[in-house]
Amino acid sequence: MKELTPGMMIAVFEEMFGMGLFWALVAGAVLVTLAFLFVVLRDRKLVASRLVRAELLAPIGAIAAILFVQFVTSSGFSDIGGPVDVIALILIGVAGAGGLTVLAYVLQGLLGNRAGKAS
Amino acid sequence: MTRQTDKLALDRRNFLKVFMAAGGAGALGSLASQARASAVQTKARIVILGAGAAGTALANRLVDRLSGASITIVDGRKQHLYQPGFTLIAAGLKPASYSVTSTTDWLPSGVTLVEEAAANIDPVSRKVTTASGKELEYDFLILATGLTLDYGQIEGMSMDLIGKNGIGSVYAGPDYAAMTYAEMSRFTEKGGVGLFSRPATEMKCAGAPLKYAFLTDDIARRKGNRGKLEMVYAAHNKALFSVPIVNEKLRMLFEDRGIEVRREHVMSAIDPGKKIATFQTPDGPKEIGYDFTNIIPPMRAPDVVLNSPLPWQDGPWVKQGWAEVDKHTLRHVRFPEVFAVGDIAGVPKGKTAASVKWQVPVVEDHLVAALSGKEGTASFDGYTSCPMITRIGRAMLIEFDYKDNLVPSFPGVIAPLEELWVSWLMKEVALKATYNAMLRGRA
Ligand SMILES: Cc1cc2nc3c(=O)[nH]c(=O)nc-3n(C[C@H](O)[C@H](O)[C@H](O)COP(=O)(O)OP(=O)(O)OC[C@H]3O[C@@H](n4cnc5c(N)ncnc54)[C@H](O)[C@@H]3O)c2cc1C
Numbered sequence: 001m002k003e004l005t006p007g008m009m010i011a012v013f014e015e016m017f018g019m020g021l022f023w024a025l026v027a028g029a030v031l032v033t034l035a036f037l038f039v040v041l042r043d044r045k046l047v048a049s050r051l052v053r054a055e056l057l058a059p060i061g062a063i064a065a066i067l068f069v070q071f072v073t074s075s076g077f078s079d080i081g082g083p084v085d086v087i088a089l090i091l092i093g094v095a096g097a098g099g100l101t102v103l104a105y106v107l108q109g110l111l112g113n114r115a116g117k118a119s
Numbered sequence: 120m121t122r123q124t125d126k127l128a129l130d131r132r133n134f135l136k137v138f139m140a141a142g143g144a145g146a147l148g149s150l151a152s153q154a155r156a157s158a159v160q161t162k163a164r165i166v167i168l169g170a171g172a173a174g175t176a177l178a179n180r181l182v183d184r185l186s187g188a189s190i191t192i193v194d195g196r197k198q199h200l201y202q203p204g205f206t207l208i209a210a211g212l213k214p215a216s217y218s219v220t221s222t223t224d225w226l227p228s229g230v231t232l233v234e235e236a237a238a239n240i241d242p243v244s245r246k247v248t249t250a251s252g253k254e255l256e257y258d259f260l261i262l263a264t265g266l267t268l269d270y271g272q273i274e275g276m277s278m279d280l281i282g283k284n285g286i287g288s289v290y291a292g293p294d295y296a297a298m299t300y301a302e303m304s305r306f307t308e309k310g311g312v313g314l315f316s317r318p319a320t321e322m323k324c325a326g327a328p329l330k331y332a333f334l335t336d337d338i339a340r341r342k343g344n345r346g347k348l349e350m351v352y353a354a355h356n357k358a359l360f361s362v363p364i365v366n367e368k369l370r371m372l373f374e375d376r377g378i379e380v381r382r383e384h385v386m387s388a389i390d391p392g393k394k395i396a397t398f399q400t401p402d403g404p405k406e407i408g409y410d411f412t413n414i415i416p417p418m419r420a421p422d423v424v425l426n427s428p429l430p431w432q433d434g435p436w437v438k439q440g441w442a443e444v445d446k447h448t449l450r451h452v453r454f455p456e457v458f459a460v461g462d463i464a465g466v467p468k469g470k471t472a473a474s475v476k477w478q479v480p481v482v483e484d485h486l487v488a489a490l491s492g493k494e495g496t497a498s499f500d501g502y503t504s505c506p507m508i509t510r511i512g513r514a515m516l517i518e519f520d521y522k523d524n525l526v527p528s529f530p531g532v533i534a535p536l537e538e539l540w541v542s543w544l545m546k547e548v549a550l551k552a553t554y555n556a557m558l559r560g561r562a
Contacts, residue, residue: 011561016552073547074212075540079512084532085540 036102039109046105050112054104058097065096158186161490166247166257168237168423170194172202172558173461173475174263175225179560180483182229185490190229191255193247195236197222199558203472203550205289206327208296209413210334210511211304212547215293225558237264240427242454259486262429262442262459264421266323266470272417274388274397284391285311285411289331302411307339310347311410314396315378318417319355319385320439323462323470326505326517328352329359329369331413336376337510350377351407353384353398361468362523365507368536372509381407389414420463429457431465441465446521447498449482458482466501468521473504476557502526506546509538516542 014022040046069092070076080086165181167174170192178192204218226232233255239248240260247255268290270276281288282298285306289296306313313335317328332352339345352359352373359373359380360366373380384398384405389412396412398405420430420440429451430440442459444451446466451457460478462470469478478499485495501521508514517535518526527535533542556562 008556008562011556011559012549012552015555015559016548069544073544075512075543075547079510079540079543081513081539082534082537084534088541088544 032099032103032106035106035110039106043109047109050105050108051101053108054101057104058101061100062093062097064100065092068096158184159487159491160186161188163258163490164189164256165191165259165261165486166255167192167261167263168194168240168247169263169265169461169463170196170199170222170226170232171263171265171461172472172554173265173479174261175199175222175558176475176479176560177261177263177460177482178230179225179227179558180479181486182227183560184483184487188490189231191231191233191257192226193233193235193237193249193255194222195234195250197234199225200293201551201554203324203546203554205293205296206330206334206508207547208293209287209289209299209303209331210338210508211300212511215297218293218296227560237423240423240429242428242451242457245456258456259489260454260457261482261486262424262457262463263461264424264463266418266462267421268416269320269419270414270416273386273414275391276389276414276416280389280391281414285394285409286389286391286414287411288414288416289327290415299413303335303338303413306411307335307342307344307348309410310344312349312351312408314351314353314407314409314412316353316384316386316396316398316412317355317415320417320419321436321441321470322415322418324505325361325470326507328413328415330508332378333372333376333507333509334511335411335413336378341511345377349379351379351381351409353381353386353407355383355385357382362517362519362525364523364525365517365519365536368515369507372538381405386414424463429454429459436465446501447481448485448495449478449499450485458486466499468501468519469499469503471503471505472554472557473518474499474502476553476562477502479557504528506542506550508543508546512543513538513540514542514546515539516545 017025066089080089165188167178174192178190181190199220199222201218204213207213208215208217223232233249236250237247238250245257247257247260270278278291280286281291281295282302285302287299287302289299315328315332332350336345336350339348358366359369383400386396387399388397394410395406395408398407419425424430424442425440429442431437431443442451442463442465443453444459444464444466449458449460449464451459460482461475481497481499484497488495502518504518506514507517515536515538516533518528520526525535527533533539553562
């Protein structure tokens with residue numbers, strides 16, 4: 001690959017997911033991030049009980065993300081061949097874990113109780 | 120606390136607005152990054168022969184760079200074929216439709232598509248004649264015809280044999296690749312001799328013959344039938360791969376997989392009834408019997424270029440007919456208003472889509488410079504890449520240049536000579552998307 005510019009990365013991702021889905025995913029990620037900020041700013045703190053409950057889902061997010069990548073790519077754990085593969089696997093897991101944790105926290109924050117009444 | 124929240128004014132309705140603004144800004148950002156240097160005014164007539172990987176990518180970039188030019192692209196094929204996908208189709212991982220789109224899906228508005236083959240090129244009077252006799256005059260001509268698979272050079276071979284009696288041919292097209300998988304699948308159930316080879320001519324994606332040997336081995340292992348198979352790879356010369364360091368790695372991998380190598384074997388004939396292939400070797404003709412074979416035919420320039428004054432006039436490529444262009448500028452050495460890009464270019468390396476990605480901006484640079492009365496500066500260094508699949512789920516991301524230097528895109532991160540899962544992900548997930556982005560002139 002020649003130089004990897006942001007414009008090119010976007011073009012590649014648009015082709016990978018399709019224009020609509022890609023921007024929907026970006027929008028979804030932005031939405032959840034903003035919702036997270038909103039909840040945290042509203043409560044002016046991270047609510048420990050919610051965070052703990054959200055974090056319980058982290059391993060599920062990690063495993064789901066890894067299995068999803070393997071499912072869409074005809075590959076599995078036995079294909080891990082070198083250190084960079086382990087790093088990639090960890091990064092995918094971390095992304096899944098982080099994503100689901102934030103999502104769970106946000107959902108509790110928006111749908112559940114307010115900070116004061118939480119737990 | 121409630122008062123504070125109100126002050127921040129981030130209620131649910133507001134943050135929706137914020138999100139929409141952010142999303143919009145993102146989209147605008149991507150558009151802005153697409154904005155190109157201001158267009159060059161010209162009345163030039165540019166004719167591109169071939170709307171494959173190279174012709175389409177170049178057309179998309181030229182419409183952004185030029186204003187007022189008349190750009191004509193000539194190609195009789197209605198389907199656009201993503202050829203790197205053939206290997207995945209022939210491994211049973213993707214359907215034949217994976218590689219097929221429509222030629223017109225990728226062409227920008229502002230170019231004229233002539234839906235027929237070019238039949239004749241007269242570079243002296245700067246004129247192309249199409250199959251129906253239509254004449255197209257040009258100021259600049261881009262050869263992007265790809266290459267011709269010359270099955271006829273193997274005695275006894277023709278395309279209608281593919282998909283029967285143990286004969287496969289991954290290169291022949293998406294449907295043939297699917298038929299090849301059906302034959303390979305039968306073979307890996309029943310067992311016997313698997314015969315793999317490559318032609319002695321220049322060829323596109325020189326790694327593909329090796330990949331298919333690896334894939335067949337892997338699929339037999341997954342079925343628990345590897346013991347029933349004898350695997351033979353007939354190399355056209357002394358090496359498995361032209362880059363010495365890669366060749367050595369492949370030698371080790373073939374040894375590890377139990378794939379026997381016969382060197383200096385060039386297939387010259389096939390007897391589909393008896394299932395015997397004949398090879399020319401330094402010790403005379405040799406026969407090898409097979410139960411399954413992946414035939415990769417000799418390759419040459421399409422007739423329209425081969426029969427024109429444009430091919431090399433001396434050296435090893437006279438018969439194969441590749442266009443005689445400078446290996447760094449891709450400009451014809453005798454007819455400076457002609458460029459060649461993609462497989463048709465007579466350069467020592469680079470018959471891959473990955474090379475196309477690097478060649479297209481070079482031709483664009485020299486062409487646009489010429490139209491503004493300047494000299495271009497871009498140079499093609501022979502970059503080519505071959506995700507060498509070594510089994511389903513693993514590959515080696517091999518990238519190299521004219522000098523046989525390894526030129527990894529991710530040095531220190533993705534090792535080129537290691538069988539890696541991430542390299543497989545590149546091939547299976549990122550390659551087609553990158554190819555498509557390249558077609559649109561965006562990568
Ligand atoms: C099995 C296989 C696996 C591959 N794997 C890889 C890979 O992993 N990575 C990689 O980078 N590359 C790979 N390639 C190579 C890659 O597909 C080609 O190098 C690339 O498509 C070349 O682009 P091109 O535009 O030169 O030719 P093409 O894409 O073949 O397009 C040529 C076009 O010219 C048209 N044409 C032909 N004759 C005429 C005429 N007389 N008049 C008008 N038009 C004409 C054709 O119809 C066609 O549309 C693979 C190829 C194959 C077959």
